[in-house]
Amino acid sequence: MSDAEQPAESETHDHHDHDHEGPGYATPQAAIEAAEPEQTAYVMGLHVGQDVDAPDFLAVVDVDPDSDTYSEIINRVKMPNKGDELHHFGWNACSSSCHMDGLERRHLVIPGQRSSRIHIVDTKERRDPELTKVIEPEAVYEHDLSAPHTVHCIPDGEILISMLGDADGDLPGGFLELNDDFEVQGRWDPPGEIEMNYDYWYQPRQNVMLSTEWAAPKTYYPGFDLEDVEDGKYGQRLNFWDWESGTVEQTIDLGEDGLIPLEARFLHTPESTHGYVGAALSSNIIHFHESDGEYHAEPVIEFDDREHEGWDMPVPALVTDILISMDDRYLFGSNWLHGEVWMYDISDPSNPRKADSISIGGYFGDIQQVQDRDIVAGPQMLQLSLDGERLYWTTSLFSSWDNQFFPEEAENGSVMLKADVDPREGTMSLDRDFLVDFGDLPEGPARAHEIRWPDGDCTSDVWQ
Amino acid sequence: MTEVLLDWRDSERTETISVPDGATILDAAEAVGIGLPFGCRTGACGTCTARLLSGDVVHHRPPRALKDRHLANGYVLLCIAEPTTDTHLAVGATVQAELVPNPWK
Numbered sequence: 377m378s379d380a381e382q383p384a385e386s387e388t389h390d391h392h393d394h395d396h397e398g399p400g401y402a403t404p405q406a407a408i409e410a411a412e413p414e415q416t417a418y419v420m421g422l423h424v425g426q427d428v429d430a431p432d433f434l435a436v437v438d439v440d441p442d443s444d445t446y447s448e449i450i451n452r453v454k455m456p457n458k459g460d461e462l463h464h465f466g467w468n469a470c471s472s473s474c475h476m477d478g479l480e481r482r483h484l485v486i487p488g489q490r491s492s493r494i495h496i497v498d499t500k501e502r503r504d505p506e507l508t509k510v511i512e513p514e515a516v517y518e519h520d521l522s523a524p525h526t527v528h529c530i531p532d533g534e535i536l537i538s539m540l541g542d543a544d545g546d547l548p549g550g551f552l553e554l555n556d557d558f559e560v561q562g563r564w565d566p567p568g569e570i571e572m573n574y575d576y577w578y579q580p581r582q583n584v585m586l587s588t589e590w591a592a593p594k595t596y597y598p599g600f601d602l603e604d605v606e607d608g609k610y611g612q613r614l615n616f617w618d619w620e621s622g623t624v625e626q627t628i629d630l631g632e633d634g635l636i637p638l639e640a641r642f643l644h645t646p647e648s649t650h651g652y653v654g655a656a657l658s659s660n661i662i663h664f665h666e667s668d669g670e671y672h673a674e675p676v677i678e679f680d681d682r683e684h685e686g687w688d689m690p691v692p693a694l695v696t697d698i699l700i701s702m703d704d705r706y707l708f709g710s711n712w713l714h715g716e717v718w719m720y721d722i723s724d725p726s727n728p729r730k731a732d733s734i735s736i737g738g739y740f741g742d743i744q745q746v747q748d749r750d751i752v753a754g755p756q757m758l759q760l761s762l763d764g765e766r767l768y769w770t771t772s773l774f775s776s777w778d779n780q781f782f783p784e785e786a787e788n789g790s791v792m793l794k795a796d797v798d799p800r801e802g803t804m805s806l807d808r809d810f811l812v813d814f815g816d817l818p819e820g821p822a823r824a825h826e827i828r829w830p831d832g833d834c835t836s837d838v839w840q
Numbered sequence: 841m842t843e844v845l846l847d848w849r850d851s852e853r854t855e856t857i858s859v860p861d862g863a864t865i866l867d868a869a870e871a872v873g874i875g876l877p878f879g880c881r882t883g884a885c886g887t888c889t890a891r892l893l894s895g896d897v898v899h900h901r902p903p904r905a906l907k908d909r910h911l912a913n914g915y916v917l918l919c920i921a922e923p924t925t926d927t928h929l930a931v932g933a934t935v936q937a938e939l940v941p942n943p944w945k
Contacts, residue, residue: 545904
């Protein structure tokens with residue numbers, strides 16, 4: 377069962393051999409060098425909260441331009457239950473375990489955000505993955521945790537999942553640890569160490585982990601209520617942890633500049649203490665770094681609200697996802713409500729410089745159709761090729777929030793789109809030949825959320 | 841045992857189900873193969889929100905997904921709701937979507 381106990385399997389992946397025996401790559405540059413253009417994408421597909429009586433699924437998408445089924449969903453692994461809300465997911469192993477001989481990047485850990493159920497999918501056959509294990513919600517509630525979100529493998533083959541609530545969907549959240557046989561090991565953090573939780577990233581060489589804040593599940597699950605922001609029920613703090621001891625060392629309150637800090641990204645180079653957080657509601661990019669023994673954080677990119685004709689209030693950009701290219705040269709992001717994907721030069725991390733953007737989808741995007749298909753929502757979850765030359769994105773945020781802001785997405789389904797990136801020139805352009813339509817499935821239209829590559833990606837791998 | 845009339849908000853579809861004492865409406869619907877939206881099944885997420893058109897229900901756990909204004913307007917959570925009388929409910933995914941409007945619009 378444990379991937380560490382099956383060294384023979386690595387022989388079947390000759391074309392992905394590396395200089396070392398464990399999973400992943402020796403360095404971020406080694407990942408770029410080893411990467412072949414991605415041929416297969418794994419994408420979360422959802423029917424939760426629709427009048428489509430079907431479970432959520434893992435979609436296998438063909439992204440090989442030489443294939444007859446290019447930009448099609450070629451396979452789906454349907455979950456055994458309905459109502460999960462598949463959302464974020466991760467690998468059993470990444471470059472942080474590259475010292476672990478025989479361990480493979482092979483199993484996807486796929487939580488249900490609403491159900492608190494955790495699925496294990498074996499991707500030994502890349503285009504025909506197989507559900508092999510289900511951890512039922514009761515095994516999660518037992519540790520007074522619910523609402524699993526970010527999955528990272530941690531060194532030695534274990535898996536850590538950020539949990540946004542307690543067993544009742546209230547605060548505090550915490551972290552759930554799985555062992556390398558995908559059994560619940562228990563709670564990783566002391567209960568009450570944090571209140572709110574959302575995304576996290578760890579940088580082991582700096583002995584630091586950063587976690588961000590959404591809200592209590594019972595607050596964000598039913599939809600986004602501005603009253604809850606006024607009542608302080610949404611997050612605005614960054615929690616910096618001592619990675620070894622699993623305790624919070626420093627909390628930075630970002631105040632109004634950092635309302636709803638979501639995605640957290642350290643630079644890939646393991647030496648760095650620099651990174652970024654997207655404060656979704658404030659629509660600011662927060663840069664953080666360590667100096668003089670403590671972390672500092674401040675907005676370095678600010679997206680202005682925009683007036684929408686006939687509406688009550690100016691609309692925030694809502695920065696819902698960010699990622700850093702594997703060479704640490706660019707920060708990419710999505711402004712879901714405004715309808716924009718952008719890239720900033722971060723070669724001077726404290727002073728990002730705008731490189732390029734595409735105005736597409738959302739309330740204000742210049743491009744509202746691709747191949748005659750209405751996009752109906754803004755760019756949301758991003759994924760970048762390891763070589764930094766192809767940026768992909770999907771358009772669903774969260775079923776209940778989609779219903780509020782882009783209700784057409786329930787009827788039309790999401791799309792997956794792509795831009796070609798020129799990292800030398802700092803430019804990107806929409807690839808109009810690429811469109812994956814999640815609206816055209818036998819059971820009915822589906823939403824699409826996070827994207828991953830079989831060989832690791834810009835939001836999966838950490839280096840020791 | 842009570843009778844519950846399920847009335848899909850966005851279509852002509854209606855179904856009548858019997859709910860045994862102690863059971864939730866979601867469980868009773870599933871037992872006869874009728875699919876309704878749901879998520880957490882604990883009353884936290886609101887995916888299964890329906891609206892009472894007549895009759896009454898009792899929630900087995902606190903309905904954490906619903907605010908006082910929702911409860912006052914007859915919204916109920918089918919995953920934890922047991923009818924106490926014969927009941928008529930508006931159901932389907934669009935009922936949940938009414939809970940919170942777009943604040944900027």
